[in-house]
Amino acid sequence: MLVYTVISGILFGLFCSLMGIGLNLIFGVMRFVNLAHGDFLMLGAFGAYFAYTLYGISPAISVVINMIVMIVIGALIYYAFVPRLLRSRDPEMLSLIFFFGISQVIEALSVIFFTNNPRSIDWSALGTANYQLFGQSFQESWVVSALISVIAIVLVYFYLYHTKLGYATRAVMGSLDEAASSGINVHRVSAWAMGIGLALAAAAGALSPFFLGSITPNMGSDITTTSFSIIIIGSLGNPLGTVIGGLIYGLSSMFMQSYIPSWANLVPYLLLFLILLFKPSGLLGKVVRHA
């Protein structure tokens, strides 16, 4: 039971890391909390659902399709709205209202088009094999989803630490004005970050039916809350800290589900409470940029 709980916690935690990393990237670059994060993840989940049920496209392929589509949507949202938000007197407060509005619109439209009926993707969509890990048996869908999550996180690391765009992204995270004074086109870099942030949410969305069970248009707000807990545990504004946050959340969640299942839903709030009480800057927290 213990070994199974630990391994399933790590697999789930890797998925949770992917679930939160986009939210943290957007926060790190723009200092905006994307309250619609869970709703973009939900759209990714429905995208994968329809791709699989209508066209037989594997959710693994949908991860890639979702990411490409969301990069474009993210950049469009950025250029259409964010520069205006930044020119306001209180861009952070206005951004909260803006993203809350986006969340409500996405949810309302999704209810109209997808209905409130819960949907799920056959667990065999990512393979039917069972993998033995340390003597414990796990569905292929979990193992493949965790593996895809790891690949996505490694790509985020590569982007941030080994590309010119990534260096510029980290510079914007450090200081908007100094980045602009260094000749960086801050809007272009931020638009990429917005697109990549939403793309990562949608990628997690394609995998979410395997970890979260059924999907509904209303799932977004709970996911935003959970993702927010994960990024606060790791450290706000530090995308790779999200990996630590995700693993801690995944392990805690699995331990609760295994040993005190009726309390499992409290995990994100409990962790949020504990981290704010004992290490408000997050486990990897350093001083971050103030807007």
Added chain:
Amino acid sequence: MSHNPLLVLEKIVKQFGQFRALDGVSLSLSPGEILGLVGPNGSGKTTCINVIAGLYRPEEGSVFFNGNKITKYSLTKMAHMGINRTFQVPKPFKSLTVRENLIIADQYAKRPHQPLEELLDFVGLTAYASREAGSLNSSQQKLLDLARALATGPSLLLIDELAAGLNPSELDKMAEKIKHLAESGIAILLVEHLLGFINSLTKRVIVMNAGKEIFEGDLESAAKNPEVNAVYLGG
């Protein structure tokens, strides 16, 4: 030194709500010239730099650079055109090394500039090149900020209180560096509270108060000016 002005400000007005931070400021600066901007706290010196650098957009007036009106250009565009600035409170990219901070400016620069290793040497940070910028003390961060600005190849450099926190020996070295930059043809607008430091660099100083220019000339003459005395001494 060329006498065709590189930078011209015409009657710049910058307001924050009802407060006029700049109230009709005009000035000009030629290539290779050092212009000192002094005045008490809140007189509008840093706001002036922020307007020239593109951080703030003025409500009235115009900024010309090389004869072109650039009043509404962004910080990024200014950097690409050859206008750069240091910050009163520098915020280097702390998670990056000192060298990486300069590499970024170098990668996005659109103008020729000194090699990065020479710039590191120029500001005395060669030994710290591989350290995280966040580990530098505040004076070193200001020097890094200067090197970052120089890595974009500016022809106009706006320096905001670079000397604060330096000891007398460091001040002398810094003055030499700034003179060297001016001799290379860079026009320098220097905001500073240390009047002796400014005096060692230039005889052309503008004294500001409440967003207005109240005196232009050398510091010795400024000291004899009743309005300047009233501002500094409350007389």
